[in-house]
Amino acid sequence: MFLKAVAVGLLLAVCLIGRRVEGQRRGKKIVSGDSLIYLGQDRNPWKPLIRTAANISEIRSIKSTFQFRTYDPEGVIFYGDSGDAQDWFILSLKDGFPLMQISKGDVQVSVTGGPKLNDGIWHTLDVGSKGKFVVLDVDNLPGLVVGMHSQQTKEVVSGQIRLALGGLLASKDKMIVELDPQMDGCVRDGRWLNLSMPWEVDEDELLLCHQNIQPGSYFAQEGFSLFNTSVFDIDEESGLTVGLSGNFSQMDGTLLSVMSSEGELLGALRADNKTNKLHVTIGKHKDELTNNCKRLQITFLRSKVEVLQTLDKSIAFSYDQESTPGYITALRGGRLAIGGLLGDREDMVGSHFLTGCLEKIQIQGNNIDLDTALKDKSASSHSCPV
């Protein structure tokens, strides 16, 4: 035991960043299992961020404990398997509730329930097996229990067990419940099977977990969220309505841009923190507002385009049909971007990116989840640093 500890110690070219112990092993960066880990990522969201493995023969405790915090209702938290993904386990959130999916031998089960966890508060989760049952405890109270019995399964006593955070090591097609894997959340103080082996990092750089957060979508001037307008159900009568809330005086850059399929910019909203103005562009018209309102709403109708400000919905600007001909038709096959300015028809890259926190984004009256975007390069879809 002592020798093993020394060996692990030698493998770690230890440097301390906060509580995260980092080092290198076989050319891969490593972190300790109790590090503070942000689960979101910019690349393939199905790929794990960090992973580790242990020999089953070494495992004395079949329980893992960690703390978890998020405002995101859906995404993958933790994955484990044995026999190269023959048997596997996935813990995720769906609609805010914990969801466990397990495949063991010829048995596949999913179970969901317990308390909602996406309240932005740190929760302690314990996952373990007790005989034929897999048990999830939340904040030391019973959360989920699932019993499994099969004639075919036999106890596995050798081979490896693998663990992963922020993605899967099995094919996503094997899952019973469909999921959007992206998770804007953090894990800390992990004790994984009570083993102290380090975790390998699959990515060059892990994103930062902010100490304090509030609900919202945070843009770090690195990109935008892109949608096809066809997903928003735009009809001739009610048109398209986009509502944005937040402290606009703390924002800088493009809030919203809308473009026709022909590559014509139909409308744009931009915040400028130097002049303290909000710039409104509708077709060829340009206007400005002071940035001290808390909510902006823009509605594209067949006969006009309206920009409303604050909660009392006073009309800031209204543009009639002559200035906005055929807008609804042009909108329908177009694109909509939050947090950046769309370029021409082929451009998926954008420019003039936003810095700041949009507390609420509503389209056609519904809160929009940026994880459903065609392309999402906001820094975090469900939380803003405070």
Ligand SMILES: *[C@@H]1O[C@H](CO)[C@@H](O)[C@H](O)[C@H]1NC(C)=O
């Ligand atoms: C795990 O087991 C394999 C053989 O089954 C062995 O070669 C390897 O050294 C073991 N690893 C550890 C960390 O004990």
Ligand SMILES: *[C@@H]1O[C@H](CO)[C@@H](O)[C@H](O)[C@H]1NC(C)=O
């Ligand atoms: C976990 O490991 C520690 C030290 O490595 C040991 O003292 C403790 O008994 C273990 N707990 C369990 C449940 O195996």
Ligand SMILES: *[C@@H]1O[C@H](CO)[C@@H](O)[C@H](O)[C@H]1NC(C)=O
């Ligand atoms: C979005 O729209 C573009 C152009 O209209 C189209 O090529 C693309 O397939 C659409 N994507 C989705 C996911 O609907």
Ligand SMILES: *[C@@H]1O[C@H](CO)[C@@H](O)[C@H](O)[C@H]1NC(C)=O
């Ligand atoms: C918005 O931000 C400004 C500048 O930081 C601050 O002075 C103001 O109090 C904030 N407004 C609200 C309503 O929080």
Ligand SMILES: *[C@@H]1O[C@H](CO)[C@@H](O)[C@H](O)[C@H]1NC(C)=O
């Ligand atoms: C305006 O926003 C930019 C981008 O975030 C920031 O660098 C700058 O400090 C801000 N300026 C003021 C006056 O707040």
